[in-house]
Amino acid sequence: EIVMTQSPATLSVSPGERATLSCRASQSVSSDLAWYQQKPGQAPRLLIYGASTRATGIPARFSGSASGTEFTLTISSLQSEDFAVYYCLQYDNWPRTFGQGTKVEIK
Amino acid sequence: EVQLVESGGGLVKPGGSLRLSCAASGFTFSSYSMNWVRQAPGKGLEWVSSISSSGKYIYYGDSVKGRFTISRDNAKNSVFLQMNSLRAEDTAVYYCTRDLGRDISCYDYWGLGTLVTVSS
Numbered sequence: 120e121i122v123m124t125q126s127p128a129t130l131s132v133s134p135g136e137r138a139t140l141s142c143r144a145s146q147s148v149s150s151d152l153a154w155y156q157q158k159p160g161q162a163p164r165l166l167i168y169g170a171s172t173r174a175t176g177i178p179a180r181f182s183g184s185a186s187g188t189e190f191t192l193t194i195s196s197l198q199s200e201d202f203a204v205y206y207c208l209q210y211d212n213w214p215r216t217f218g219q220g221t222k223v224e225i226k
Numbered sequence: 227e228v229q230l231v232e233s234g235g236g237l238v239k240p241g242g243s244l245r246l247s248c249a250a251s252g253f254t255f256s257s258y259s260m261n262w263v264r265q266a267p268g269k270g271l272e273w274v275s276s277i278s279s280s281g282k283y284i285y286y287g288d289s290v291k292g293r294f295t296i297s298r299d300n301a302k303n304s305v306f307l308q309m310n311s312l313r314a315e316d317t318a319v320y321y322c323t324r325d326l327g328r329d330i331s332c333y334d335y336w337g338l339g340t341l342v343t344v345s346s
Contacts (some may be wrong), residue, residue, distance in 0.1 A: 124345055132323075162338060163271065164336075168332045175334075213285050214285070214288065216272060
């Protein structure tokens with residue numbers, strides 16, 4: 120099983136600042152990496168797939184990048200609606216595995 | 227508009243069974259792989275099971291293998307999860323999800339979820 124490790128567990132950011140979230144895979148997942156945003160009481164929302172492709176309707180302030188087994192989600196200028204929990208998902212191998220999540224909170 | 231609507235959740239005793247259903251609309255259901263993902267209260271996301279568009283290929287997470295069975299009815303635009311020998315640790319919100327595309331098996335649409343509580 121591929122283990123996905125997200126860091127940090129919690130990120131405290133002021134509105135308008137940049138947020139950088141990391142996700143590391145225990146082995147290669149190629150570019151088969153997605154990022155999700157989840158707000159309390161809601162289903163997750165797909166932000167990024169293929170490590171760097173924004174999903175339909177996702178604002179340009181969200182971007183994804185990859186370097187080997189290290190993946191990064193960057194939110195260039197945090198808006199109030201961006202405070203949420205973010206998960207990565209690898210879909211290269213079975214079983215599919217999620218990271219444990221990063222909570223982005225207001226500083 | 228794509229919609230996924232789960233049903234069938236509820237309270238069940240340990241060792242009991244439940245059958246979850248997911249009714250899909252707004253897209254060509256028979257062209258997409260479908261999945262179940264769960265989330266225990268206050269915890270992260272866990273992939274449970276996937277079924278290919280034709281139903282030929284099926285996958286399960288280790289924690290549910292041998293106890294859960296995924297199936298689909300393309301004529302009724304529905305996917306199901308039969309859950310047997312339920313345990314307390316199966317308590318979670320169960321989401322029905324759709325694959326983004328034929329070769330992109332992350333999940334673009336999610337239902338609102340149905341809560342399964344396993345407790346005596």
